[in-house]
Amino acid sequence: MKYALLSVTDKTGIEEFAKGLVDLGYTLLSTGGTMKKIADAGIPVMAIDEHTGFPEILDGRVKTLHPRVHGGILYRRDVKEHQDTVQELDISPIDVVCVNLYAFEEKFHEGNPEEIMIENIDIGGPSMVRSAAKNFKDVLIVTDPKDYDEVLSQMKAGKVDFEYRKRLAMKAFSLTAYYDSMISRYFQMITGEKAATYTYGLKRKSKLRYGENPHQEASLFVDPMSNSYFSHFEQLQGKELSYNNINDLNTAVCLAAEFDEESEGVVCVGLKHATPCGVALGKDDLEAYTKCYESDPLSIFGGIIAMNSVVDKEAAEEMTKIFLEVVAAKDFTPEALEVFKKKENLRLLKVDFTAGPLMEEIRLASGLVLVQDTDTDSEEGFDVVTKKQPTPEETRDLLFGMKVVKYVRSNAIVLVKDGVTIGIGGGQTSRIWALExxxxxxxDKDFEGAVLASDAFFPFDDCVRKANEYGISSIIQPGGSVRDQDSIDACNEENISMVFTGARHFRH
Structure with a gap:
């Protein structure tokens, strides 16, 4: 007798798959809700406890963890000692295993309490999957409902060869690894501790046309345990997002989210090649966008826009006058959407700004992996270290500039005047070069009365001297150089106010 064991949480297509197996001569074994689904469809099926001779116990925690199940899956059909053992113990071979796992991920996203999360940690399912996948040479392991039709077709055609079995085993082990990574990270969340071994389980959302360049393959993966700005974004129109679009959006949206619309106003971030080229605050969408555009109308061409507001018709009309790759915002009015339809390839993204930033960043470094906390909630101070005090207007611009400079490649300098960036310099090996x-x-810019923000301390007084030549009135920087006093003295000589924050913001 040929046995197939079916026990699934996602019951999509299970009746059709079960019928196909019966038509191929298999006797079906099943559990709980899966068995009911199959039986209700009029398909003959045997309860697993009838097969094992042992009842389900402990509220279903133990039902398939039995030698008649795992022995039937794991024994090697080409090893005589294994054959003799299963014959002696009256263990029947189970040649097909169809299992997917408890909905731990869905329960996590629902925000369920700890006791429910614990009960949704699957034990028997992963055990069966791993047993069948280990013995893939003899046992067909099916974990994805999308594979049902292909599996039945291959079985009917007699094309279930070694390589096909190996591919299904690969998918099975990938599923259990992904599943266990979620559980591991959940326990690290609830204990507040990081384990010495750390696993990220990622789910591929789509393949991308290419990576940073056309000859590089790329894919987009989703982290199931994160709840950040892109966890629930909605693309409303336009072409498929590219690798570079997504990389740029990460910076633009995080910067736009630094500003609270209600207390600080509408912010517009213009970005090109992963670095801001213009940032501006305004009383409404149109003013914020116009100021952002005018701060650097050359660089924004072909770039992206991110706004912390609902984009209206007037702002949309201005945006469609130039070529933009993406516009990301809290939302868009119906009238704005009608305007944007004229640019059908322009990507529009509705972003959940309430989600918050990702609290952890990961970078690969040739076989090493760097993990750090995201640069948020730093212990920034506001210590005036010069004789001259910044005015209230300068203070607002200084704080604005410090938010922006966090998102510019180091060495980074940002100049701000009246809530608008009028100069952004970054990615230089010398801080003075960024300013120059x-x-x-x-x-063509009038820098008189502007303020300067730096992501790190001044090692010399050259930036202060150069800033004074162009009329910069106030400077904000972390401080911490052994030569801080040189810059303080230079500011006092030039009648420039300077503030130390104590918090560096390198972005490499």
Whole structure:
């Protein structure tokens, strides 16, 4: 007698798959809700406790953890000692195992309490999956409902060869690894501790057309345990997002989320090649976008826009006057959506700004993995270290600039005037070069009365001297150099106020 064991949480297509197996001569074994689903469809099925001779116990915690199940799955059909053992113990072979696991991920996203989460940790399911996958040479392991039709087709055609079995085993072990990674991370969340071994389980959402360049393959994966800005984004129109779009959006949206619309106003972030090229606050969408665009109308061409507000028709009309890759916002009015339809390839994203930033960042480094906390909630101070005090207007611009400079590649300098960036310099190996690049590339700008934000301390007083040449009135920086006093003295000489925050913001 040929046995197939079916025990699934996701019951999509299980009746059709069960019928197909019966038509191929298999006797079906099953449990609980899966058995009821199959039986209700008029398909003959045997309860697992009838097969094992042992009842389900402990509220279903133990039902398939039995030698007649795992012996029937794991014994090697080509080893005589194994054959003799199962014959002696009257263990029947189970040649097909169809299992998917308790909905731990779904229960997590529902926000269920700990006791429910614990009961949704599957034990018997992963055990059967791993047993069948280990013995894939003799046992067909099926874990994905999307594979049912193909599996039946291959079985009917007699094409279930070694390589096909191996591919199904790969999917099975990938499923259990992903599943266990979620449980591991859940326990680290509830204990507040990091284990010495750390596993990220990722689920592929889609393949991307290519990576940073056309010759690089790329895919988009989702982290099931994260609840950040992109966890629930909705694309409302436009082409498929590219690798570079998503990478750029990560910076643009996180920067836009630094500003609270209700207390600080509407912010518009313009970004190109993963670094801001213009950021502005305004009383409404149109003003914020216009100021952002005018801060650097050259760089924003072909870039992306992120706003912490609901984009209206007037702002949409201005945005459609240039080529943009993406516009991401809290939402869009119906009238704005009608305007954007004129640019059918323009990607529009509705972003959940209430979710909060990702609290952990991961980078691969040639076989090493770097993990750090996200640069949020740092212990920033506001210590005026010069004789001159910043005015209330300068203070607002200083705090604005410090938020922006966090998202510029180090060494980073940002110049701000009246809630608008008027110069952004980053990615330089010398801090003075970052400042000099702003002045040389923005020769038409009036820098008189602007403020300067730096992501790290000044090792020399050269930035202060250069800033004074262009009328910079106030500076904010972390401080911490052994030569801080040189910069303080230079500010006092030039009548510039300077603030130390004590918090560095390198972004490499």
């Amino acid at each position: 690049n702003i002045f040389s590339n923005q020769k």
